[in-house]
Amino acid sequence: MSEILILVEGLEGLPDKKTLELFRAGTELARDLEAEVSAVVVGEKIADLAAAAAGYGLKKVYQLEHPLLKGFQPEAWVGALEWLCREIKPRILLISHSFIGKEVAPRLAFRLQTELTTDCLGLGVDPQDGLMIRTKPIYGGNAIATLKGAGSPQMATIRKNIYEPLEAGGPASEIVALAPPLEESALRVKSLKTVPEEVVELDKANMVISGGRGIAEKEDFELLEALARALGKTHGKVLIGCSRPVVDKCWLSSDRQVGLTGSIIAPDAYLAIGISGAIQHLVGMIRSKKIIAINTDAGCNMFKVADYGVVEDYKELLPALVKKLEE
Numbered sequence: 001m002s003e004i005l006i007l008v009e010g011l012e013g014l015p016d017k018k019t020l021e022l023f024r025a026g027t028e029l030a031r032d033l034e035a036e037v038s039a040v041v042v043g044e045k046i047a048d049l050a051a052a053a054a055g056y057g058l059k060k061v062y063q064l065e066h067p068l069l070k071g072f073q074p075e076a077w078v079g080a081l082e083w084l085c086r087e088i089k090p091r092i093l094l095i096s097h098s099f100i101g102k103e104v105a106p107r108l109a110f111r112l113q114t115e116l117t118t119d120c121l122g123l124g125v126d127p128q129d130g131l132m133i134r135t136k137p138i139y140g141g142n143a144i145a146t147l148k149g150a151g152s153p154q155m156a157t158i159r160k161n162i163y164e165p166l167e168a169g170g171p172a173s174e175i176v177a178l179a180p181p182l183e184e185s186a187l188r189v190k191s192l193k194t195v196p197e198e199v200v201e202l203d204k205a206n207m208v209i210s211g212g213r214g215i216a217e218k219e220d221f222e223l224l225e226a227l228a229r230a231l232g233k234t235h236g237k238v239l240i241g242c243s244r245p246v247v248d249k250c251w252l253s254s255d256r257q258v259g260l261t262g263s264i265i266a267p268d269a270y271l272a273i274g275i276s277g278a279i280q281h282l283v284g285m286i287r288s289k290k291i292i293a294i295n296t297d298a299g300c301n302m303f304k305v306a307d308y309g310v311v312e313d314y315k316e317l318l319p320a321l322v323k324k325l326e327e
């Protein structure tokens, strides 16, 4: 039976959310292809991660261990994965469109002489020939391309927050521990140290309040902050996001940008303040459970997707809203 292989990325000995999303994507493909889904864990001292990955009902978990795989060493990871793919010849290889995925997938595809589709928004199967169909945004998100390729393996990187994470359960996977043959002399790039970065994780917020180009000056984001503090008392985690012009002006960091080239989020509520609703922004927040728009232009696109809207200058509305909430 053919095999769909998924690269595991982990967090404190557990597969992270985007990996569980790939498990779901792989499981859905396997249903149409009558294939088996397996996972591969790469690193040093990764028995915990492999054991945790084995709890999702997949066929096998390949545990690739080697001292040179410690931390994230891109060339060592590519070497180990190339070796495994040549050994087991998976039909499909799925990797997250993450920092690690973006480093590993293109190099691996080149080594294996196969095609890779990056940044996919969805996968399917062509019933005619059984090839994996990959959809991805092109022309700055103004169109969606549908692609397929017959290379071996068929490779794709998938954007996070597209698939629902697979829940744990099902029969435990067989863990296959392997030591890939890696030579230190073949590694030309080394990671010297890992520095944790403080990243704003908009996808963890219950509510996101975003400001756009309509916010006249940087200091006015304090009005959005005040609203976030007021709502945070009753609505869980409330974070500030933005559209791209705000990042371009260096008013907020890029991890706060929502959209095609920012985060794709689906909070309980999304407040778009002074944001017109360009398609590149909408793809990032359209799956929010409730969308609330504040804009002076009643004809703007954001009102077409909003559940609630206020046609008003934010400078007038926000202080009054905060005052009311505080009462």
Ligand SMILES: Cc1cc2nc3c(=O)[nH]c(=O)nc-3n(C[C@H](O)[C@H](O)[C@H](O)COP(=O)(O)OP(=O)(O)OC[C@H]3O[C@@H](n4cnc5c(N)ncnc54)[C@H](O)[C@@H]3O)c2cc1C
Pocket: 139, 140, 141, 211, 212, 213, 214, 215, 242, 243, 244, 245, 257, 258, 259, 260, 261, 262, 263, 273, 274, 275, 276, 277, 278, 279, 280, 281, 284, 294, 295, 296, 297, 300, 312, 313, 314, 315
């Ligand atoms: C390849 C590519 C990728 C992109 N990726 C992204 C992305 O990830 N995220 C993203 O956001 N954009 C992205 N963009 C940019 C995108 O096309 C838009 O230019 C951008 O989203 C517009 O941002 P905005 O709505 O804040 O600004 P504008 O379109 O200028 O809208 C500003 C709005 O503020 C309103 N306004 C003005 N004054 C007030 C006021 N006092 N009170 C209330 N409302 C007011 C106006 O009526 C207007 O609707 C991308 C573009 C390209 C080409």
